[in-house]
Amino acid sequence: MELTVGQVAKRAEVAVSALHFYEQKGMITSWRNQGNQRRYDRSVLRRLAVIKTGQQLGLSLEEIKQALSVLPIDRAPSQEEWESMGQNWKQILNEKIRLMTKLRDELxxxxxxGCLSLNRCRLRNPEDILAQQGNGALLWKQNT
Ligand code: FES
Structure with a gap:
């Protein structure tokens, strides 16, 4: 069953502009009918549900895209493919949890x-990104 862009937007509760954006990013796909109008396979609704859920969990679009990469883009996934995505997603979430726990424990x-200093605030710079880039006054060097 094929869906129009309006039907997808309504059923998935996603703006049409967001659909175009996700398509541009390669996260969903559509085709053109003879009247040059976009049409979507019904399976796009599950992909959009994954995208929305990922966003609610605080995942970046790249992370969601990575999780979606194991699913076929133009048909409903098999049970095995869903499970593969679940494993992928679990790894991403476990890494997020590890980082958040580390951040909490080091707070x-x-x-x-409220200074949010890049040099001394673990809230602002939890992985000490500057320290990984080398020694010295890196910000001063970058700004001069
Ligand atoms: S907000 Fe100042 S040290 Fe974190």
Whole structure:
């Protein structure tokens, strides 16, 4: 069964512009009918549900795209393919949880002063990104 862009937008509760955006990013697909109007396979609704759920969980579009990459883009996935995506998703979520837990446990160092200093605030720079880039006054070097 094929769906129009309006039907997809309504059923998935997603703006038409968002559908175009996801399509541009390769996360969903459509084809043109003889009247040059976009048509979608019904399976796009499940992909959009995955995208929305991923966003609610705080995943980036790239992470959601990575999770979706194991599903066929133009037909309903098999049970095996869903399970594969679930494993993929689980790995992404486990890594997020690890990072969030680390951040929470290290927040004792942050005095919560509101400075959000890149040099000393673990809230702003949880992985100490600057330290990984080398020694010295990196921000000063970048800005000069
Ligand atoms: S907000 Fe100032 S150290 Fe974190």
């Amino acid at each position: 004792g160092d942050c005095i919560g002063c």
